[in-house]
Amino acid sequence: MEKVLLIGIGGFLGSVARYLISGYIQDRTGEIFPFGTLAVNVIGCFVIGGLSELAEARAFLSPETRALVVVGVLGGFTTFSTFGNETVNLLRDGEWAFAVMNLLTHAVLAIGAVWVGRATAHAVWR
Template sequence: MITPITARAIIGVYLFLSERGYDLGRVLLVGIGGFIGSILRYLISGWAETYFSSNIPMGTLLVNVSGCFLIGFIMEAATAVFPLSAELRIFLTTGFMGGFTTFSTLSYETAIMLSDGSNVLALINILLNIGLGITAVWLGRICAQILA
């Protein structure tokens, strides 16, 4: 049930965005994409944490690396394989991938490792996420180029 306060907040956001010239359809696409991506991240992260026994947060690593592969593939495919509309690209990249991947959780988990004195583990966590992430973007782009 939408309360009067919630309704006023929604109207306020609508007016704020429309007065500033935002395309509200695109804003909605980003929101829907983020909603779907966040739910999928939650499900995959939960599954990974119960499936893998590791001191490295495998759920975060899994969503970040797979998200890097997907964004590399999507962006390369959008230019090299088949053109995507601006709306679909925004939905997939800013929306879905923005909700699916998580830099803030990576940072938080690494900060906890550092505060617990697990400096080597924290460094490994950072290197895995960044190194594998960049490699995954590269592989995603190559896969899209192969389809071209």
């Protein structure tokens, strides 16, 4: 039951952070392309990459900390369900180029961010 509570607390914190950060970025970049969602997904992927490297290389996270941070905070922070919905909305609205751009930039930048996060953690905390 303790892990469930930790995940819930982390999910709350991650969701609030997602709302604030994605809204801030979206307000400054325009209305059509969902840059706010892209930003939180790339940030979340970078962080999970770094934490995964540390967890594997140094046994960095206890099961409780993993539940709080990885499952809770990052689960609430990253927004792939929102990404999917926004992509479908772009398609529905006839914005095919933006839909394809959204799909490709998320895939390339998010996977790249996981790799960079892992490489950064490895370089810093060998």
